[in-house]
Amino acid sequence: MESLEILWASTGLANFEVGQIVMMLVGLGLLYLAIARGFEPLLLLPIGFGAILTNIPVAGFSEVGGLLHYIYYAGIDTGIFPLLIFMGVGAMTDFGALIANPRMLLLGAAAQFGIFATLFGAIALNAIPGFDFSLQDASAIAIIGGADGPTAIFLASKLAPDLLGAIAVAAYSYMALVPIIQPPIMKALTNEAERKIEMKQLRHVTKIEKMVFPLAVLLMAIFFLPAASPLVGMFCLGNLMRECGVVDRLSNTAQNELINIVTIFLGLGVGSKLSSEAFLNVETLGILGLGAVAFSIGTGAGVLMAKLLGKFSKDPINPLVGAAGVSAVPMAARVVNKVGLESNPHNFLLMHAMGPNVAGVLGSAVAAGVLLALVG
Amino acid sequence: MENLSSVFAEAGILMIVGMGFVFAFLSILIVAINILAKLSIKFPDPVPQVRRPKTVANVDSGAVSPSVVAAISTAVAQYRKNKIKN
Numbered sequence: 001m002e003s004l005e006i007l008w009a010s011t012g013l014a015n016f017e018v019g020q021i022v023m024m025l026v027g028l029g030l031l032y033l034a035i036a037r038g039f040e041p042l043l044l045l046p047i048g049f050g051a052i053l054t055n056i057p058v059a060g061f062s063e064v065g066g067l068l069h070y071i072y073y074a075g076i077d078t079g080i081f082p083l084l085i086f087m088g089v090g091a092m093t094d095f096g097a098l099i100a101n102p103r104m105l106l107l108g109a110a111a112q113f114g115i116f117a118t119l120f121g122a123i124a125l126n127a128i129p130g131f132d133f134s135l136q137d138a139s140a141i142a143i144i145g146g147a148d149g150p151t152a153i154f155l156a157s158k159l160a161p162d163l164l165g166a167i168a169v170a171a172y173s174y175m176a177l178v179p180i181i182q183p184p185i186m187k188a189l190t191n192e193a194e195r196k197i198e199m200k201q202l203r204h205v206t207k208i209e210k211m212v213f214p215l216a217v218l219l220m221a222i223f224f225l226p227a228a229s230p231l232v233g234m235f236c237l238g239n240l241m242r243e244c245g246v247v248d249r250l251s252n253t254a255q256n257e258l259i260n261i262v263t264i265f266l267g268l269g270v271g272s273k274l275s276s277e278a279f280l281n282v283e284t285l286g287i288l289g290l291g292a293v294a295f296s297i298g299t300g301a302g303v304l305m306a307k308l309l310g311k312f313s314k315d316p317i318n319p320l321v322g323a324a325g326v327s328a329v330p331m332a333a334r335v336v337n338k339v340g341l342e343s344n345p346h347n348f349l350l351m352h353a354m355g356p357n358v359a360g361v362l363g364s365a366v367a368a369g370v371l372l373a374l375v376g
Numbered sequence: 377m378e379n380l381s382s383v384f385a386e387a388g389i390l391m392i393v394g395m396g397f398v399f400a401f402l403s404i405l406i407v408a409i410n411i412l413a414k415l416s417i418k419f420p421d422p423v424p425q426v427r428r429p430k431t432v433a434n435v436d437s438g439a440v441s442p443s444v445v446a447a448i449s450t451a452v453a454q455y456r457k458n459k460i461k462n
Contacts, residue, residue: 102409105402112398116391123387126380135386209416216408224401359402366401370394 015057019276026274027051030169039176042260043149043267047169050271061272068272076157076164076269081262082150083234086365088259089150090214090238091251093329093361097354099209100202103309104321104352108359110305111325112367114145114298118290119371125290130282136160139371141287144171145294146364147178147328151231153270155368158376165273166284170291178331181292182299183339186323189303195343197310197318199352207243214239217362221369227376228369235365298326302356324353327360 008014030048034041054062061068075081098104122138125131133141140160143152144167152171156164174181187195214236221232241251273279306322320340324332333353340349 099409099413102406102413105406105409106399109395109399109402113395116394119394120384120387120391123380123383126383135383135390138387139390206416206419206421208419208421209412212412212416213409216412217405220401220405220408224404225397362405363398363402366398367394370397371390374390374393 010058012057017057017276019280020055020057022280023055023274023276024052026279027055027271033173033176040149040172042263043172043270044169044176046264046267047172047271047274050268051165051274052271053268054272054275062275068268071265072269072272075262075265076153077161079154079157079230081266081269082154082157083230084262085150085259085266086154086231087234087238088254088262089329089361090235091242091255093235093239093242093358094354095210095213095239095358096205097202097351098356098358099205099213101352101355103313104355105359105362106309107302107305107322107325107356108327108361108363109325110322111298111302111356111360112146112363113301114294114296114326115142115364115367115371117297117301118142118145118294121293122286122290125286131286133283133286134160135375137163139375140164140167141290142294143167143364143368143371144174144287144291145298145326146360146367147171147175147295147298147326147332148361148364149175150266151327151364151368153266154231155371158372161273162278163283163287165270165275165279166287167291168270169274170288173288174291174295175328175331178295178326178328179335179338181295182323182332182335185296185299186303186320186336186339189300190307190319192343194307194310194319195340196347197316198344198347199318199321199349200315202351202355207245210243211240214243225366225369225373227373228365231365231368232362235361295326299323302326302360306356318347318349318352321349321353321356324355324357325360325363327357327364329357329361330354332360333357 027048030044030051033039034044034048050068054068060066063069119138119142122133122141126133136159140156140163143155146152149168149171153164153168156167218233218236221229238254241247241254302322302325303319304322306317306319310317310319318340320336324336326332333350336353337348337350340347
């Protein structure tokens, strides 16, 4: 009889806490979003599964000795996983459209306004009882507006590890929601005539330009913002491997096998932070809300900047491309293309939107560096 | 509340400094790309250079090359000579 009791005490059923059950449901919800709705499935699937694993009673996945504990501390706490992902993203990024039209960098910069405005908003939330965000917390939340998963995880692991789970889930969910969040804002800020504007074809970019570009960006990070150099450095390494043409094997590995392997571990590690104590509180709601605000402001700022730029530019600029200034490569650029085609079926904006899109990646990495340098 | 307002001020400064820095950084990058574009005119892609001789060679072989013309004309001359003799 006694051994039966011991056996019962070691079952999950006897040890379940309400919070764990709720978090498992959250994990299932993420699996549903990933599988049935196609929301960033590559990340939300391992994150959702990690959330289920970490909330299994008795098993202790996220305690010392547990698998997820070690994955988190080896890869996310140290910042290694997001940086490796960033290298892969660098190897996948073609800067040709940006080099051909460098003014698009200003759109990438303007869209980062979403980050800094949200920082303000997060601090303002402290006026409501129940919220207590420090400047570090607020910075980590605000980077969701950069629409760049690895950057958000990197910054959160440095500034606000307690909020990492919620920030990562918010960042990836909103990246998946780009096609729903952005078009209404883009349409509200532009009129039909502006959306019809056709842009001049981009010039040819030579190989040497593409090769020197990552080195130039790295040099600038070294000179002006060493705090951003882990992100920028790994990104430029990946991009140089792509463009130099002599290490195709490394480039292919960085953009395929390596990034896939790291994505699995990154997702599991983020999932391990989805414990009931860390996730089930009013602050998570605040983070989810602020993330949406950050995204919307970033999109709006990009579109307005593109309008301003168009006023002073010889060549016409379709203000829609400003919305691609939030990174979310290449989803945001595709959304721009789609909205542009709705107004003018002969107007393909995809390549023009890729410029601000990759500029947004650089912009959010620079913004992350600024926040690390000032708040970290 | 005083504490809140000081954090507010800090966040505001962070916003201005941050945006300013992002714009400054990317603006310098624009200048850098433009310089790069000017310099790169001196180093055009080697790919078209490699292609050009190839296409030139193709065109030449499409038209009749001088050596082939010479060979044919000597052959014709020789044939005529032989014909006259016969």
